[in-house]
Every structure is written in structure tokens, then in C-alpha cells.
Amino acid sequence: MRIEQYIENKKRKHDGPICAYVYDLGQLRKHVDTLKSSLPDFCRLFYAVKANPDPRILGTLATMVDGFEVASGGELKKVPHNNPVLFGAPAKKQAEIEEAIDAGVEAINVESFHDLNRIEWLSKQKDVVTPILIRVNLSRDVPESHHMMSGVPTQFGVDERDVPEILKKALQMNHVSVQGFHFHAMSNNLNAEAHMQFVAMCLEKAKSWRNHFGLEIRTVDIGGGIGINYWDPDVGFEWDTFASGLHQLEAQMDGLSLVLELGRFMTAAAGSYVTEVLDVKANHDHHFALIRGGSHHLRLPAAWKMSHPFRIHPVEGWGAPYERPGMKKAEVTIAGELCTPNDVLVKSEYVEELRAGDVVIFDYAGAYAWTISHHEFLSHPEPEFIYLDEKK
Ligand SMILES: Cc1ncc(COP(=O)(O)O)c(C=O)c1O
Structure with missing residues (x-):
């Protein structure tokens, strides 16, 4: 089944107004397969659960990725069993650290001296040695990215200037073992060459600390941060350029493995938010289309103050005995059902035609979409969740 078929079925049954997240698990499988097969053997592809923790998405990825990155005890519980897990979070609760140790995660990120002391102490209580990665906030930033988390x-993470001191401390401890470094630094980077420069910089830093302190590390985790061009989806991040840049690092890896923790780039294109237009009107000489749904389901465009990419599925036939509202050949703002002017998904974009009863499909809604939205606001019904799977 395709999205269009789902819409037609709903319309035929008069089962509206339509409001759904549609996840294409077949697309997800193909995409991840392409990513994995293009990477060199020294790379390990992890999925950042925060991007979309939907159980069907996690279940689909479980047999494809090399592991999962989690940022809370809640996410840890959602990961399908027997998958490698990296646990990192800036504000860890004691219970979460214990859960991560008990679950036997591959490593816990250390984000501060306090983090290190707590992990050492809790591991001592349990009489175990816990593998750790030192998460570093680099001194240099990464140009052209959104939401800087490092370099500023x-x-x-730990300030790069404090890394030697935290390493000295960790090396004196008996219940933690430094397995490598974690460098996640940005979000939505669209420039493959800049991303490669970042990776090369991370590798150099990790190797210089390894050599200086005689560490027996095995992991350089570069995090996620590869972007989706919501403004012009046809001109996206050049994955092939990035993957061939990674292949060129082969000779410099010295037995280290490079972990990628992709969130957005892994699942964004596998999800669409599909909503029906309830009304179309003009106000202060501007057209507005109001949809069943809004930013309480898809908060990303409001949060980033952008128009989300959309396409219109025209629905012919209007059963009501009164006039069908609509507009033609003009700019429209597509707004949701909340009582706030911030509930806007598309701002002043040109459309040929849009009418009540038509359906708007917001693609690239498989990451940081439903999961980051304020679902309870105004107590509207939640969307349906539909899973398309080419195998079925
Ligand atoms: C530590 C860490 N790893 C990976 C990711 C995934 O990033 P993205 O979705 O940009 O690939 C994030 C996102 O914030 C993160 O904080």
C-alpha cells in the first residue's frame, strides 16, 4: 500500500478527517541497506533512538544496524534485546547509570568529572568494570551546522582543555575502562566535506590522546548530525561523497573503529505526516488553510521557524450541501488546529490550488517529528499510526 491508497481508502469509507503518521518500513530497510553497504568495514552504524523511538521502527532497524545510541533509561528499555547499546546523557540519574551498567551496555559516555566519579563509584558497588567513552566538547566549532553542541x-561533554585531566583521573580508577572518545557536535549538517573534516579532526584528537596516555582505546564515536535539506530536499547531504571520504581514512584508522550514531538521516525520509484540510479562508489579504492536526503532532517546522516540505493530494468530490472553501494560484499559510499563531507548518508558500477536503502530505517527518511534539496541548485526538511494508 502507498500513502495515496491509504488516503483513498479513508475517503471511500468517509472515515475522516484524515490525520496520520505513515511510516514506510520498506523504504527504511532499503535506505539503511544503502547506507551500510557504502561504509568501510571499520565503521559501525548505530541508530540514535531519540530521532524516533517508535517500536516498529526500532524493530525494523534491530536486524540492520550495529547498535543503538540511547540518552535515557526510558530509551534503554525500548531497545530490542541483544543489541549493542551506547548510553550517553548530559544529566544522568543514578538509577539510569545503574540500569545501563546492569544492562551491560557497550559503553557509557562520561560528560563531566562528576559523571566519572559516579560511574566509578556505582561500578565499584557492583564489583564491575564499566567501559566508558569520554564525550568531548571540542575547542573548534563545525561550520555550516544547525544547533551547535560543541566548539561553543x-x-x-568535557571541555577539550580538561580532557588530559579527566583521562589522568580515569586511569587511576579501577572500575572504569576508557574505551574511546565521543564527539557528537552538531545537528543538520548539509555539507559532506565539512562533515569529513570534522571526522578527520576527531580521529586526530583521539589518536593524540591515545598516544600521549598510552590508552588501549578502540572507539571513535563521531555521533550523528547529518542533515536533511527541508528547504530544498532534492539538494541533500551528499552521502556518497562522505562515504568515499571515509574509505580514504582506512590507512589512518590504526585498528580503531568509527561509530556513526545517525538519527535524522536514518529515519526522516521514512515518515510522512498526512492531514486533511478542514477550512480555507482569507484574512488580511492572506490565504490560510487549516488542517486536522498541527504543531502538537509535528512541531519541527514551528521549532525551526521554517516551512515543512509538503505536497497536496487533491480529493475530488465534495458531498456537503454548501460551498467548498478553497483558493487558487496564490501563497498560502498552512496552520493547525491549536489556539496559537505559532501553530504554522507552512508559511506563505505558492500552491496551484488547495481546498477543504484535500489532503496535505508532509514528507521527511520520520525523525524529530511526533516524538518532539506537545501532544496534550488542547486535547485533540492523536493521529493514526500506519505502517507501510512492501513485504506485506
Ligand atoms: C549524542 C547524540 N548522538 C546522536 C544524535 C543524533 O543526531 P542526528 O539526529 O542529528 O543524526 C544526537 C542528537 O541530538 C545526540 O545527542
């Missing part, structure tokens, strides 16, 4: 003052 943030709550994330």
Missing part, C-alpha cells in the same frame, strides 16, 4: 559553550 554548551552543557554537553
